Amino acid sequence: MTPAGHEPRPRVVLVGPMGAGKTTVAALLAQRWGATVRDTDSDIVTAQGREISDIFVDDGEAAFRALEREAVARALAEHDGVLSLGGGAVLDAGTRELLAEHTVVFLQVGLGDAVKRVGLGTSRPLLMGNVRARVKALLDERTPVYASVATHTVDTDGRTPDEVADAIEALLQGVDA
Numbered sequence: 121m122t123p124a125g126h127e128p129r130p131r132v133v134l135v136g137p138m139g140a141g142k143t144t145v146a147a148l149l150a151q152r153w154g155a156t157v158r159d160t161d162s163d164i165v166t167a168q169g170r171e172i173s174d175i176f177v178d179d180g181e182a183a184f185r186a187l188e189r190e191a192v193a194r195a196l197a198e199h200d201g202v203l204s205l206g207g208g209a210v211l212d213a214g215t216r217e218l219l220a221e222h223t224v225v226f227l228q229v230g231l232g233d234a235v236k237r238v239g240l241g242t243s244r245p246l247l248m249g250n251v252r253a254r255v256k257a258l259l260d261e262r263t264p265v266y267a268s269v270a271t272h273t274v275d276t277d278g279r280t281p282d283e284v285a286d287a288i289e290a291l292l293q294g295v296d297a
């Protein structure tokens with residue numbers, strides 16, 4: 121519940137690369153806390169009535185990023201539960217500014233675990249081609265960006281989603297989120 125007189129704000133926002141487990145861990149935390157969960161990728165898919173891979177193919181990445189910018193701003197303004205962002209949401213400078221007011225946990229994942237988790241599916245358009253090389257390039261480019269918006273960082277390598285959720289709870293103890 122949002123306290124009377126306060127704007128809604130997510131208790132925690134999860135950022136990090138594809139395969140870090142943002143969507144999975146957000147759902148677990150929300151369940152533990154009796155809170156609602158929201159995911160900006162899902163918001164976009166629902167609003168558009170098509171998959172992210174189709175938006176990339178039909179309209180291009182720039183169009184997806186514009187939808188994502190709006191989806192993140194709306195979720196940050198409306199949602200008072202747990203919020204997970206798409207892996208590339210932090211590339212937008214305006215989004216990074218909005219995140220500065222929030223509790224943001226960066227879920228870190230190394231190359232090996234990320235590749236294992238994302239597999240070879242076609243639902244992540246930026247990983248088409250050589251998955252391992254694409255994941256490595258994205259991790260190299262974006263790790264500093266995730267770190268720059270994070271108030272907390274959790275390493276997910278070799279941890280189950282439940283263990284990651286435990287680590288987040290331990291980190292946030294005492295944080296008025």
Ligand SMILES: Nc1ncnc2c1ncn2[C@@H]1O[C@H](COP(=O)(O)OP(=O)(O)OP(=O)(O)O)[C@@H](O)[C@H]1O
Nearest residue numbers: 137138139140141142143144206207237279280281
């Ligand atoms: N800690 C973990 N250990 C093992 N597998 C995991 C872990 N976290 C998530 N997974 C699995 O990895 C896959 C990707 O997880 P998830 O979709 O939550 O990642 P994400 O960070 O939301 O990625 P995206 O940026 O593409 O939305 C899923 O199949 C999920 O079950």
Ligand SMILES: O=C(O)C1=C[C@@H](O)[C@@H](O)[C@H](O)C1
Nearest residue numbers: 138161172206207208244245
């Ligand atoms: O890291 C990225 O750029 C992406 C991550 C996914 O969550 C989706 O938002 C989309 O596949 C792009």
Ligand SMILES: [Mg+2]
Nearest residue numbers: 142143161204
């Ligand atoms: Mg996700």
